[in-house]
Amino acid sequence: MENKAYSRNHIGIAVLTTIIIGTVMFAGTFFFVSHNQDLKKEQLGEIAANETDPAVWGKFYPLHYQTYQENLNNTEKPSHFDTKPYMESLYAGLGYANEFNEPRGHVYTLDDIREVDPSRYKTGAACNTCKSSQIPGLIEKYGDQYYTMSFDEINSQLEDPIACLNCHDPKTMELKITQPALIQAFERQGKDITKATRQEMRSLVCAQCHVTYYFKPQSKIVTFPWDNGIKADQILSYFDDDKFSEWKHPDAGTGLVKARHAEYEIFMGSTHQTAGLACADCHMPYVKIGNTKVSSHNWTSPLKTIDESCAVCHREGSEWLTARVKDTQEKTKEVQDLARKAMVEAINSLKLARETKGVNTEILAQAQEMHRKGQWYLDYVMVTNGYGFHNPTESLNNLGKAIDYAHQAKQLAQDAVVKSIE
């Protein structure tokens, strides 16, 4: 480099340029840094790994606990028989025919199960499986023996209802699956539940309990019948393959299987689920408390939080939204009532056929097969909360099948009488 090439002027320009660029860059950097806010992550104290008491967690997470306490306001537990009077004849032979109330939610699980008609305790300890945050620890302690213990042996040890530890890791607060039945159901399908994404977990923690299940004969292990898939026909085929019946209907003589609140199963594949939503998006909406938002832990119908649950995506206003939901629910209820009416008629025809001397047992068996299928599809919709809204098309599809099978059962039962051997 030859110094001669640079005059004084050139050096002046270079210095000036450097100063300008320097100033601009310094000012720019200062502007960006001073306007930047990092997401605040509070490092809270540590909760013991086996802390089952929600009040202890509440000291660290007061806002979440505040919404959890709101569950206490849900004090009504109307009988299902008020709105579904056919249940008593459909469930004849089961404890459900004696008493079947709507539960009051997570914080009342222990109170509610202790008040239920004692005819429903006969399964034993396994009935407590979805009633307390202490259960995963007790299953770990007793192993598979837990399921065959008596109802009181386990229930007398329980103090905390469904609480934080059922779904959260106390160290990281990440969602966690603690229900052995769900982990095993995934394993049998060849899926690894630990690979689930955050959004899947926001449904899977609910699927620890809000699914259909049965108690394995003898071992009484709580089992999710998902080996063939999670849809109504796949679950029924699983029970058929296993030749499993939960009870025999005393009037119809049919070996039946009982569906339970299959909210997770029916929600999968629905419009909302395929659009990427999880249970928590509607049932645990983000609510503003003071200057922060928390995911509400008051689990109830999203119709009570329509502004937070629905209106964030659907801007049409709460009145219109409520009307759309009610429309789906009322129409589902109407078809459900048709299906129930047909099913009770089928049961009555079967009863009549069985009382007929020399009835054609072959056709009677066919009629009972139709009754088994029909009642399964009806029950699958009927005991799933939400009156079909979790998946309107699939609910109506199942009810359609239920009506058809009920009519076939009734017709076959009548044929069995006509073709009876005198």
Next chain:
Amino acid sequence: MSRKKKLLIISGALSLCFCLILLTKLPALGLDRSEFCGQCHVMDEQVDTFLHSAHRLGANCGDCHIPHSLVPGAMYKAYTGTKDIISVLANKDPYEIRISPIGRNIVQANCLRCHSELLQAVGDTSENGGKYCFDCHRSTPHQK
């Protein structure tokens, strides 16, 4: 001209270009504002909806759509701006403007940047296969 001198001129020009790109992030130039971004008519819908939203009071286009840091922000802005100009000139602009996968992450980070206090308990919902803020708040601010 000696090799050294050539090298000096080229490297000087390159660093000047780089500094000029950084200048695009200067607030005073207004290259982040809707008045500038909306000069292409394909952006009319985005500008109109933005101007009717609450965000017009506290943010401009770049506050959400450009990374909030000087160097990556300026580089991204130069890249995306050039890409958009070429597609408009070549009449290749999309019929329906949709955010790109990179753009989604940038907007998400900017949501958290301003609303960090509100979201201190919730955290970043998009982590580990989660949903983005605007998956639910889909009409904010563009009325989709």
